[in-house]
Amino acid sequence: MSTEKQLYTVSIYTENNIGLLNRVSAIFQRRHINIESLNTSPSEIEGVSKFTIVVNMDEINIKKILGQIEKQVEVIKAYYHSLDDIIYQISGLFKIKSVLLFEERQIQNIIKESNARIVTVNKDFFILEKSGKKEEIVALYNQLSEFGIMQYTRSGLIAVTKEEMKISELLETYNN
The missing domain is CATH 3.30.70.1150 (ACT-like. Chain A, domain 2)
Known part of the structure; x- marks a missing residue:
């Protein structure tokens, strides 16, 4: 696991609830991490939103932050990727x-x-x-x-992964 800072894209799949964006950004703010780019949009599953956040940090801390993000009730799943892993x-x-x-x-x-x-x-x-x-x-x-x-x-960065994530299957089971 890398301790070297680099740009990471965080993809967060969520229910579309008021106030969640503030709570997610506060997680970064508490750790004094500047958000380089932020985009929110619908995902491929109806009723599920996707946040795409770009941050400059090391891999150890991005994993810790993802753990905190996933503790939010409305968050279904969160992922991180290096810029080489996405389009x-x-x-x-x-x-x-x-x-x-x-x-x-x-x-x-x-x-x-x-x-x-x-x-x-x-x-x-x-x-x-x-x-x-x-x-x-x-x-x-x-x-x-x-x-x-x-x-x-x-605009903020919009991204999809190069590798298949099978997020649609996870989200479909979530919606049923």
Whole structure:
């Protein structure tokens, strides 16, 4: 078991109850662990939610935290994975002045080379969307910031495991 810090993705399958997110984040807060990314969404089973939390810590402590998380009544099961064990994406949205789209040829090249897509265009601004690894989103941000970004936001990490987890079978037995 590793005592070296690295990024881990924690997947928590839960009932969808008010207040659980606060209690789960408090578990990390009490140990002074910063949550790098957090996403909540429905899971593949109706009525079951999935939290995807990214933290930078060692494996010994992530196992301790999972034990505390699983003590929460609404938590069905919690897992942790290194970034090598998952397939993940992050999304970024960029709001930029429309005039740049037509007057700055380089903006069009940046869009094409980064595989970003234009979501909407109006006379005042256009919105770009880029999904990929964090490094790709940050690189696009750095390129576009030279021209001026009106607004920017980045999502939390969403992930699925490379290996079959059979979580659906566990959740189906839970629902019956």
